[in-house]
Amino acid sequence: MTKYLYINEPFTLEAGATLPSLTAAYHTYGQLNAARDNVIWICHALTANSDCEDWWPGLVGRGCTIDPEKYFIICVNMLGSCYGSTSPLSHNPKTGHPYGLDFPLITTKDNARFFSLVAGHLGIRGIRLLMGGSMGGQHALEWACMEPERFDLLCVLATNARHSAWGIAFNESQRMALRADTTLGTDSPGAGKAGLEAARAIAMLSYRHYRTYVGTQSEQEGEKYDDYRASSYQRYQGYKLWKRFDPLCYYALSRGMDSHDVGRGRGGVAKALQRIRASTLVISIDTDILFPIEEQAVLSRHIQNSRLEVMHSDYGHDGFLTEAVKIGEFLSDFLSDQLRIDASTKRAFTDALTGRKFAVPGSEEV
């Protein structure tokens, strides 16, 4: 069930605008333990929501690696999204109408600060594992650079330290499609539909791979010269997004993704990543053309204590969603290794909220 947190204080954004108040839509699963050291925070990607059990089945849920029986799992809907947090659909007090296209730019740094603020309001300090893929990975990296002491472990998938020119070009092409639809932001029924559908169709080309399309959408050999499966697939994917997503929010989120650069204000990407204290698992997808492996290699090279795993998927970039079971296996190995390291080094944990000391996660107070 979606929960809501209302933060009645102004929030000044990186680009200078101020939101007068904030709404955070979020989900939690499981219970916070006495030591308060079992928090897993999941950052969602572009068009998902805070219900990570729903969109990451096989990874998050009872009996999975991220199991609510063991962990207190939290996922907060990012600012700008249409799934409940403050967004272009929110009331603009200056006009008395929804913000629409006037919604200010929300950078990945703004969203990381938003998550930190929400964590504070919910009484969460130390976080055992911070995790996210794609744009969720960008938020996780930004937050881990911003507050390195908060996190023990970090797992990022199919993501980067700075959004690439290639990724920005894909996003701009999608925004061109959105803007070409002159109904965008108007009151007309179905406003922005054609633009959003075209934008999603463009995006699909970056989320999948040549082999995904050829493997699933090819025609039988024959004499066909029109009405191809690949064409109806593109149209259907556009329509499918239209049924569940808002074009103005899509526009806002794509601008936010472009803004991503952990190095901004920190002396560059390498210096920023060197700030991260969490033991880190970086997962690449061998068919990801949007966030290719070399981008995760940069993460692994500069994050002090990191491990890079390359996962096979026929799905391309979207493998970070569809290969949940494989991701769970990588993560499970990583978590087991970390517990062994914690035990052998007798690493002591101090719960930042209570000041109590614990020998290893889940152990007795010392």
Ligand SMILES: CC(=O)SCCNC(=O)CCNC(=O)[C@H](O)C(C)(C)COP(=O)(O)OP(=O)(O)OC[C@H]1O[C@@H](n2cnc3c(N)ncnc32)[C@H](O)[C@@H]1OP(=O)(O)O
């Ligand atoms: C409220 C919410 O729902 S938000 C939470 C859900 N969404 C998210 O979390 C966002 C992230 N998720 C995603 O991006 C996607 O769901 C993914 C990547 C996980 C999976 O993508 P899918 O679109 O389901 O997979 P795939 O590319 O195989 O397409 C399958 C769909 O295309 C249809 N399809 C396949 N070939 C064709 C074709 N030639 N012509 C028309 N339709 C086709 C299938 O019938 C199927 O339709 P369905 O989704 O209605 O069952």
Ligand SMILES: N[C@@H](CCO)C(=O)O
């Ligand atoms: N399929 C993903 C791709 C972006 O990472 C989404 O729609 O969120």
